[in-house]
Amino acid sequence: MEPLKESLDVLDWPTQAVNALRGALSNVNVPLPAWLAQAVVLAGFALAAWYFFRWARGEERKLVRAGQLLVGAAATIGALAILVSWGDGLMNPPSRQIVGELDGAPLAAARIDLLDYKGDSLGPAIDKDPQSRTFVITYTPEFADPPSAVVMSAPNCTEQRLKLHRAQLRGALLSVSLKCGSGT
Amino acid sequence: MIRLLAGAAFALAVVAAGPAGAACSVTGQVKLGDLPLGDADIATALGSAAPVTRGHSGADGRFAIPVEPLPANMGALSLIVSKPGHEPVRRILRKNAADGCPLSPQEPVAFDPGTAVATTGATGDTEASLCAQRSSLGLTVFIAPYEIYGGADKAATDRLNQDLPKIVYNRIKAFATSLSGVPLFDISVEKICLVLSEEEGERAQKIGHSLNALGVITGNGDLRQDQGKTVIDLESVLRTMPAYKSYGATALPIEDTIPSESLRPSKIAEHLRDLWGKQIVLAYTLQRLANLPASPDSADIAKLAALMVSLRKTMTADDPLLGQVEQVQALLNDLKPEP
Numbered sequence: 408m409e410p411l412k413e414s415l416d417v418l419d420w421p422t423q424a425v426n427a428l429r430g431a432l433s434n435v436n437v438p439l440p441a442w443l444a445q446a447v448v449l450a451g452f453a454l455a456a457w458y459f460f461r462w463a464r465g466e467e468r469k470l471v472r473a474g475q476l477l478v479g480a481a482a483t484i485g486a487l488a489i490l491v492s493w494g495d496g497l498m499n500p501p502s503r504q505i506v507g508e509l510d511g512a513p514l515a516a517a518r519i520d521l522l523d524y525k526g527d528s529l530g531p532a533i534d535k536d537p538q539s540r541t542f543v544i545t546y547t548p549e550f551a552d553p554p555s556a557v558v559m560s561a562p563n564c565t566e567q568r569l570k571l572h573r574a575q576l577r578g579a580l581l582s583v584s585l586k587c588g589s590g591t
Numbered sequence: 592m593i594r595l596l597a598g599a600a601f602a603l604a605v606v607a608a609g610p611a612g613a614a615c616s617v618t619g620q621v622k623l624g625d626l627p628l629g630d631a632d633i634a635t636a637l638g639s640a641a642p643v644t645r646g647h648s649g650a651d652g653r654f655a656i657p658v659e660p661l662p663a664n665m666g667a668l669s670l671i672v673s674k675p676g677h678e679p680v681r682r683i684l685r686k687n688a689a690d691g692c693p694l695s696p697q698e699p700v701a702f703d704p705g706t707a708v709a710t711t712g713a714t715g716d717t718e719a720s721l722c723a724q725r726s727s728l729g730l731t732v733f734i735a736p737y738e739i740y741g742g743a744d745k746a747a748t749d750r751l752n753q754d755l756p757k758i759v760y761n762r763i764k765a766f767a768t769s770l771s772g773v774p775l776f777d778i779s780v781e782k783i784c785l786v787l788s789e790e791e792g793e794r795a796q797k798i799g800h801s802l803n804a805l806g807v808i809t810g811n812g813d814l815r816q817d818q819g820k821t822v823i824d825l826e827s828v829l830r831t832m833p834a835y836k837s838y839g840a841t842a843l844p845i846e847d848t849i850p851s852e853s854l855r856p857s858k859i860a861e862h863l864r865d866l867w868g869k870q871i872v873l874a875y876t877l878q879r880l881a882n883l884p885a886s887p888d889s890a891d892i893a894k895l896a897a898l899m900v901s902l903r904k905t906m907t908a909d910d911p912l913l914g915q916v917e918q919v920q921a922l923l924n925d926l927k928p929e930p
Contacts, residue, residue: 501664503664504664504666518918528917528921531921532638532639532921534669534681538680538682538700539696541683543667578688
């Protein structure tokens, strides 16, 4: 079951594209909630799929028809990906905590942050257990808008930015190893 | 058919009840160094919720506390073990995926003997040997004597060490006064008589805890000539003690250059960097946060939040303390009541 759950990461590309669009709009002071931006793009995909499939029906040139069907299929996949990610978020909501382990640096001195889709801090609560090198990031998940990455740094260590996968947002352990030394 | 439906409903109810109905038990042992420690408070906290006391350790240091299974959307439970006179120890208990219960700690929960707060600290430094008294409010910054290299005579070194508390106090006060719209808070700066070298950071930290200090300053200086005048390059480390949740207790290196001639401390203070004031404002905020009651007054949180906003306004993007201010602001945001 786990490989299947992991494979759902493949369907992240439409939401990532939507987030790129949200980022651009946010930069010009038009912030959009993730679900609304995704709904608009979903409608766009659905409209494109309907239009191209309908157009292909009356097209007699084989090559053009194949192209129209291809575009229609891509739009359908995009729309389905958004619907699947919504369904997944509703049926299998993300955890409010990301649990991880740190290697390579003392946890007490490490700085940990959780970033949103734009790379801004979500201001999470961080709990550390230096004895077991375990840390917990507690945050409030938003529908269709998961955090994108965890950033970790420590004195004399190279900062690490780890992209968060679906499994880690649902309880799998996040393993972090910092590279430290005088040259870093 | 009705029987079949009733059976299915019962099966569903059993599945739905699942681990939520089962009570969990967390067991472990509390130690101070190698010895078991009895009567320690055992509390748990879920996420950013306030800790709930669950029990105490027995004479052999062992404890067993009942806890509820973790909700589906939580992955760990915090275990907080505290005993008056010691820094609380925090452990994270991960969730057992099978039953939703938090896993008991495999190793004993160990207090660091070095953080014991007593008249005689684990460092062996007594109040008498430090020439200082434990701070009752936790708002005192202690300064260890500076060594001055580069040909300074003893009288000049003594004079500087005599004036340093006033110099640092003036710098901190001037910075705090410059923060707009924030009521002033009162701190004091006092000397200790024990010389601490740069390598003794851990010892300085322990002394700070044993004196209930807001901070401990160690450092040294070098005399040098600058455009015909003699100046002192000071290399200081300001260690702050207060901690809230897992955040706090930092060491900040600060470099200053001050004139060597005898001037009023308030005059010399103008040569010190703003970092002194910024770090102390941060430490003060953490100290207040750590002393908030379980259900804090929103007005108190608002005051601390306003203090952090004012502090942040004094910072540029490359300020070494900007990240810390942001973390403290995040901690304060967590405390704000839900609208």
